[in-house]
Amino acid sequence: MTANAPVIIKLLASSVSVAARAGKIVRDVMSKGELGIVEKGKDDYQTEADRSAQRCIIASLSAQFPKLNIIGEEDSLDNEADISSDWIVAEKDQEIMSLECPQNLNSIKEEDIVVWVDPLDGTSEYTQGFLEHVTVLIGISVNERPVAGVIHQPYYKTTVGGEKKIGRTIWGLQEVGVGGFTPAPPPDSLIITTTRSHSNPTVEKALQAMNASQILRVGGAGYKVLQLLEGVASVYVFASSGCKKWDTCAPEAILNAAGGKLTDILGNFYKYGASESRPNKTGVLAAVNSELHNQALSKIPQELQDKLSNK
Ligand code: AMP
Ligand code: MG
Ligand code: MG
Numbered sequence: 001m002t003a004n005a006p007v008i009i010k011l012l013a014s015s016v017s018v019a020a021r022a023g024k025i026v027r028d029v030m031s032k033g034e035l036g037i038v039e040k041g042k043d044d045y046q047t048e049a050d051r052s053a054q055r056c057i058i059a060s061l062s063a064q065f066p067k068l069n070i071i072g073e074e075d076s077l078d079n080e081a082d083i084s085s086d087w088i089v090a091e092k093d094q095e096i097m098s099l100e101c102p103q104n105l106n107s108i109k110e111e112d113i114v115v116w117v118d119p120l121d122g123t124s125e126y127t128q129g130f131l132e133h134v135t136v137l138i139g140i141s142v143n144e145r146p147v148a149g150v151i152h153q154p155y156y157k158t159t160v161g162g163e164k165k166i167g168r169t170i171w172g173l174q175e176v177g178v179g180g181f182t183p184a185p186p187p188d189s190l191i192i193t194t195t196r197s198h199s200n201p202t203v204e205k206a207l208q209a210m211n212a213s214q215i216l217r218v219g220g221a222g223y224k225v226l227q228l229l230e231g232v233a234s235v236y237v238f239a240s241s242g243c244k245k246w247d248t249c250a251p252e253a254i255l256n257a258a259g260g261k262l263t264d265i266l267g268n269f270y271k272y273g274a275s276e277s278r279p280n281k282t283g284v285l286a287a288v289n290s291e292l293h294n295q296a297l298s299k300i301p302q303e304l305q306d307k308l309s310n311k
Helices: 007-032 048-064 123-128 201-210 221-229 245-257 290-299 302-309
Strands: 038-041 044-046 069-072 113-121 135-142 145-160 163-173 177-179 191-194 214-217 235-238 261-263 284-287
Touching (some): 007 048, 007 113, 007 135, 007 145, 007 163, 048 069, 048 135, 069 245, 113 123, 113 221, 113 245, 135 221, 145 221, 145 245, 177 245, 191 201, 201 235, 201 302, 221 235, 221 245, 245 261, 245 284, 261 290, 284 290
Parallel strands (some): 069 113, 191 214
Antiparallel strands (some): 038 044, 113 135, 135 145, 163 177, 235 284, 261 284
16 A cells, blocks of 8 residues: 555655654754854855755655655755765655545656755754744645645644654645644734845835734744744745745645745746756745735835846
């Protein structure tokens, strides 16, 4: 039965399991205190946790699915090197294995899938101690669109049956739905969530135009989309080209599976084929339903849309 499960189901089940292992690596690097920070570009950092978590995810997924096209954020890594054997995860989450695959994904083959990996979303926040903003993102795309995804929160704390637990894994699958958390309706007033560490004048102009009752500034695309899904914020607005495909693939897949929508600030969908350029050049606009998304889109000034399009 398990061996015959569709590739998408097996891949999502593996991704759920490996994301939790990557999350433990993220915690372990922090506990050790040797972050090994490298500056990749302006306001763009990489730590030992980003590097090790990506090695764990790519080595584990490619061992089980050798024909997958996996694109990780930390592209200068030698993914063959330095893989400790306890980083190779072979388990598959059993809840996911029991899901029914949507018809249109039933016969998708490994080589038709592109996986976008952000081993640690919210690196700035990680280095500054805002640990609850940090997520591990694994996005699965087919025919250029996100169809399934995993957001793991390494520092999410819960108590289950009197026992303290750390880490939580949220998943979504097209037409099937979402799991790992309890979805909540959006707030009654307009609450915007946006970047904490990558703002600029264009980002701020778009925020002003929203006329929101509150603006939340938090790290990571994964964490902001979780705020939408859990009813903490109404819309995610980021009028800048700083986000990349690995930031939005998993969050978009989960948001879609929950009935939401993620586009650029012109209202166009991003494509997730392997040859697409990495930056989400025309920004991010996301909400848990089309109505909220449309309302926000209609408030974005044309001038800002033109500015990002022509960059
Ligand atoms: P933020 O909302 O600032 O946490 O950004 C979401 C994701 O996009 C994170 O992975 C950031 O690293 C990335 N990002 C956003 N803006 C920039 C930027 N100006 N330079 C580099 N990465 C960025
Ligand atoms: Mg990121
Ligand atoms: Mg990252």
